[in-house]
Amino acid sequence: MIAVHLSTIYLLAVWYLARRALAWTRTWCKTAHKKWFAVIHYAVFAFLALSLVIEFFLPDGTIFQRLMKLISNYWLGILLYLILFIGVADIIKIALRRSHVLKDDLYKSKKAFGIVGLFVCIGIVSMSVYGIVNAQVIRTTKYDITVDKACAAGDEMKIVLMADTHLGYNIGTKMLKKAVAKVNAMDADIVCFAGDFFDNEYEALQDDEAMIELFKSIKSKYGTYACWGNHDVAEKILAGFTFNNDKKSTKLTDPRFEEFLQKADIKLLADEAVLVDDAFYIVGRRDAEKPGNTGNSRMSPAEVMAGVDTSYPVIMVDHEPRDLKELSALGVDVDLNGHTHAGQVFPGNLTIGLMWDNAYGYLDVDGMDNIVTSGIGVFGPYMRTFTKSEIVEITVHFAA
Structure with a gap:
């Protein structure tokens, strides 16, 4: 039962992250507004989200199963930093807006949203790459x-x-x-x-x-x-x-x-x-x-x-x-x-x-x-x- 509840939370979190990522991409990429782009975007997130389940039910020891296991392992790490960086950015935005620290126009600005999204993206990529490289160095x-x-x-x-x-x-x-x-x-x-x-x-x-x-x-x-x-x-x-x-x-x-x-x-x-x-x-x-x-x-x-x-x-x-x-x-x-x-x-x-x-x-x-x-x-x-x-x-x- 715990696994069922957690899987629901997991899928909702991935859906939210996919929406936020697409919204940010649309601030700098006109192509991202096209329907086919959104379909591919959500399909990629769906594939990554389900990679854990796909790997689990594949026959052990096969090349495809090993590939899916590696993909799902890397996905879990990247997902952690997607949640952390996007989540923290959104929490800060809500806190600032409710405290009226900044003008309301700034929150509606696509440029401001794009700049914040850029820093979030840099943070996610940097932490993920650092983590992957660092894990392979034995001290x-x-x-x-x-x-x-x-x-x-x-x-x-x-x-x-x-x-x-x-x-x-x-x-x-x-x-x-x-x-x-x-x-x-x-x-x-x-x-x-x-x-x-x-x-x-x-x-x-x-x-x-x-x-x-x-x-x-x-x-x-x-x-x-x-x-x-x-x-x-x-x-x-x-x-x-x-x-x-x-x-x-x-x-x-x-x-x-x-x-x-x-x-x-x-x-x-x-x-x-x-x-x-x-x-x-x-x-x-x-x-x-x-x-x-x-x-x-x-x-x-x-x-x-x-x-x-x-x-x-x-x-x-x-x-x-x-x-x-x-x-x-x-x-x-x-x-x-x-x-x-x-x-x-x-x-x-x-x-x-x-x-x-x-x-x-x-x-x-x-x-x-x-x-x-x-x-x-x-x-x-x-x-x-x-x-x-x-x-x-x-x-x-x-x-x-």
């Missing part, structure tokens, strides 16, 4: 932390944290190749991956064998450890809403996902703890939202930490930054997360902090070091505005 974020425990591995350890590649329609071998090259240049002791390898659909992978080989080429002393995220399950997505392909099936995790990780030499930890080289623990948790197949459940912090000797340094890998105080009290020293994308696109980067104690970056939680990465990939629109795609390099200093 490195560094942290130096201290754990007040001795470690048999040495006085210092370098952890590389990756998360949220969302391999699929947006992120392919090109982006992954850049990421792996950056990781290998860091000379890591251990690589931790905090979930969302995939974007729900294995068929979306451009070249799974090439991606497996890229992951296998990651170099580190102790290997690569990972946990699942909420998108590492087999579900179709329509405008952010997920749908299980087979409602009768109890299997949400596509077995090909796990086979992929095994072939890539990535050690998956699903509510498991591993003592590495008799020096430190790596603990990986099931995802809080999507713990796996029907019947699977996520252990509590106390359950997953049972049997862990906290005299050793303990590194936790969990997709979402949850249970922070409880984990700290149980003896976890370093908690590594992803999921939030740091909000991914403006204004999400301003509101994401309302949802999490630590939505991005570093937080000291009663002596536990919590680090949340914005991740490498994106969900939905292939854009990042005022956030960054990143790999995190953490230097951990241990007590002598």
Whole structure:
């Protein structure tokens, strides 16, 4: 029912935006007044608006379905800034008119409307292009932390944290190749991956064998450890809403996902703890939202930490930054997360902090070091505005 109401609002919003865009175009283009132009104009908006639905019902893995998925992903990002810029411009206009700040003649002026429309258009195009380009640049974020425990591995350890590649329609071998090259240049002791390898659909992978080989080429002393995220399950997505392909099936995790990780030499930890080289623990948790197949459940912090000797340094890998105080009290020293994308696109980067104690970056939680990465990939629109795609390099200093 929520989806029905939201789809109605969505279609009304697109219709309003299409009308405003046509009205502005007519201020500088005489051809835009012709009936055939209006038909084409509304047809383009209708196609873009329905691209999400068209893609959803097409057979998975086909060229046309992939093309429609890319179009719909870019459309969602552009739509956001259409709403923001046109909406803000109209709200300002109404506020100024009601406050009688400017003369009424100015509001009726086609020239003024055209100038405002030009600035709105520049804003939409600029933000969209910036977001698309920015999403493809992988940056490195560094942290130096201290754990007040001795470690048999040495006085210092370098952890590389990756998360949220969302391999699929947006992120392919090109982006992954850049990421792996950056990781290998860091000379890591251990690589931790905090979930969302995939974007729900294995068929979306451009070249799974090439991606497996890229992951296998990651170099580190102790290997690569990972946990699942909420998108590492087999579900179709329509405008952010997920749908299980087979409602009768109890299997949400596509077995090909796990086979992929095994072939890539990535050690998956699903509510498991591993003592590495008799020096430190790596603990990986099931995802809080999507713990796996029907019947699977996520252990509590106390359950997953049972049997862990906290005299050793303990590194936790969990997709979402949850249970922070409880984990700290149980003896976890370093908690590594992803999921939030740091909000991914403006204004999400301003509101994401309302949802999490630590939505991005570093937080000291009663002596536990919590680090949340914005991740490498994106969900939905292939854009990042005022956030960054990143790999995190953490230097951990241990007590002598």
